Amino acid sequence: MAGYLRLTILALGAVALSACESLPLVGGDFSSREAEHFAAGSRLAYDLRPADARALDAAFVAAMDTGTAQSWRGARAAGAVTPAEWSLANLKSDPAARLPAARANMDLTPVLETDLGLYVLTRNANVRLGPGTDHGVAERLPSGAGVAIVGRTVRDKWMLVAHEGVVRGFVSETLMIKAPGTELELAGGPRRRAVLCREFVQRLAFGAEKDEWRGAACKDRNGDWRLAAEPAPKEDEAALLLD
Numbered sequence: 001m002a003g004y005l006r007l008t009i010l011a012l013g014a015v016a017l018s019a020c021e022s023l024p025l026v027g028g029d030f031s032s033r034e035a036e037h038f039a040a041g042s043r044l045a046y047d048l049r050p051a052d053a054r055a056l057d058a059a060f061v062a063a064m065d066t067g068t069a070q071s072w073r074g075a076r077a078a079g080a081v082t083p084a085e086w087s088l089a090n091l092k093s094d095p096a097a098r099l100p101a102a103r104a105n106m107d108l109t110p111v112l113e114t115d116l117g118l119y120v121l122t123r124n125a126n127v128r129l130g131p132g133t134d135h136g137v138a139e140r141l142p143s144g145a146g147v148a149i150v151g152r153t154v155r156d157k158w159m160l161v162a163h164e165g166v167v168r169g170f171v172s173e174t175l176m177i178k179a180p181g182t183e184l185e186l187a188g189g190p191r192r193r194a195v196l197c198r199e200f201v202q203r204l205a206f207g208a209e210k211d212e213w214r215g216a217a218c219k220d221r222n223g224d225w226r227l228a229a230e231p232a233p234k235e236d237e238a239a240l241l242l243d
Helices: 050-066
Strands: 070-073 077-089 112-121 125-128 137-141 146-153 158-163 166-172 176-178 195-206 209-219 225-228
Touching (some): 050 195, 050 225, 112 158, 137 166, 146 166
Antiparallel strands (some): 070 077, 077 195, 112 146, 125 137, 125 166, 146 158, 209 225
């Protein structure tokens, strides 16, 4: 029965810069009896047949891409996937720790220095979808607004900022100063690339057996969904981001 689920832990090289900073993910081929699948967090995962796994796969991807709950029914099992809001991973000292919320359309390819602490905007600032004036403006934040810096580009010194519980986008470092009376958490800290994720709740029924569990999935370097191997609970939002 164990042959129905083979979990392969992936070191996501394009996402992290070293093995110790990698975000562990699972997932892969759904075409055979040895297939991995998105029920890996369930005690019933080993009971699913390939046809069930393929039905789950289609519903899971649709739910995570659209943000809307999806139901599915396979040959012998059925279930539902309910996704949560977008979040980011690979930016904290624990790479699997996810920030509470984030925009989904930001450019996350730059390498970032992480854990940079709290700042205050010195002028009205454009928040851009990527680190540079060639990227679109997502919104404007007013002078005096407090922001939590979750990353800074290594080359151009653009800050990836969070405000009121959401990672909003990039602001030039020239438009902010360190918040008075605060210390940087880790100035010039570990260098990583952010990973776009969603948490989810799944329900699964196999005969008379039922299960419900929570997990998280993230986009790999090809833009495909992979389960976080050991989903970490969200850290206290107040400790991460400014209210």
